[in-house]
Amino acid sequence: MSNDARITKNEAENSSSAEQTRCGQCYRPNVDIIEKSDELLVVADVPGATGDSIDVDFEDGALTIRAAVAPREDNRNYLLREYGVGDFFRTFRVSEAIDAGKISAQCADGVLTLHLPKAEAAKPRKIAVQSA
Amino acid sequence: MVLGYLTPRHPAWQLREEMDRLLSGFFGDGNQPAARRGHPAVNVWETNESLWVELEVPGLKGDELDVSVVDNELSIKIERLDVHEDGVTYHRRERAVGAFARVLRLPVEVDANRVTAEMKHGVLTIELPKAPSARPRKIQVIAAE
Structure with a gap:
């Protein structure tokens, strides 16, 4: 299995020169990144986000996921507060072996699935050897 | 906080967690690297009428959850399958x-x-209406003449 399409993590704080205009906590979604022979699959947990509240950008080899989560009403009388609610944000640096024009995304039940098809040159190609 | 015993910081809770971890380490479950046993984080709040429990369970459908109330305990069971x-x-x-x-x-x-x-979108919200006896009742104060 070729390992050309490597993805490395960037800290969101460092990679982004622009700051958020909205105040409030931003969370890093948990992801699975799966490499198949013809595509990279990025699966991210973004509970509370809907398809139209998620922005996915691919620019200069950086894949950015931004998922807005509707804030809960803030006057709740909490008895137990174990997790915070806020937007999700994460950036990945992806190698250039991705066909950016064919990236597709689906969101269902709070899980975002991104398909990043590999560029033709990066796909493994089997070459038949003919016996003389 | 009055409800201190609910929190994971309570010694009794921590003991239970520790026992769970020990046992699961010895018997099965520990062999699968991806499988993690644990409890989902919850937020609990109350209104005059109800208790509300919310947890994030992305990727689960309604029928993959088991929510039950027995006496005064709410039990939530979730299984996220390894795909x-x-x-x-x-x-x-x-x-x-x-x-x-x-x-x-x-x-x-x-x-x-x-x-x-x-x-809804990977967030489970449970509403537990309070029993009538547990709801706050406003007492009208009558001014004496």
């Missing part, structure tokens, strides 16, 4: 899979027949 595929390379595996269970002792009596649970 590992063969012949692929995992570069990152952060999303937890496995069985998760949580039992919450409720601080007030609730009407178990009217408990409702709603799943």
Whole structure:
């Protein structure tokens, strides 16, 4: 299995020169990144986000996921507060072996699935050897 | 906080967690690297009429959850299946899979027949209406002449 399409993590704080205009906590979604022979699959947990509240950008080899989560009403009388609610944000640096024009995304039940098809040159190609 | 016993910091809770971890380490479950046992984090708040419990369970459908109320305990069981595929390379595996269970002792009596649970975009919200005896009642003060 070729390992050309490597993805490395960037800290969101460092990679982004622009700051958020909205105040409030931003969370890093948990992801699975799966490499198949013809595509990279990025699966991210973004509970509370809907398809139209998620922005996915691919620019200069950086894949950015931004998922807005509707804030809960803030006057709740909490008895137990174990997790915070806020937007999700994460950036990945992806190698250039991705066909950016064919990236597709689906969101269902709070899980975002991104398909990043590999560029033709990066796909493994089997070459038949003919016996003389 | 009055409800201190509900929190994971309580010694009794920590002991239980420790025992769970020990036992699961010895018997099964520990062999699958991706499977993690644990409890889902919850937010609990109350209104005059109800207790509300919310938890994030991305990727689960309503029928993959088991929510039940027995006496004054709310029990939530979740199983996130491992959808590992063969012949692929995992570069990152952060999303937890496995069985998760949580039992919450409720601080007030609730009407178990009217408990409702709603799943929306991976967030489960459970409403537990308080029993009539547990609701605050406003007492009218009559000024004496």
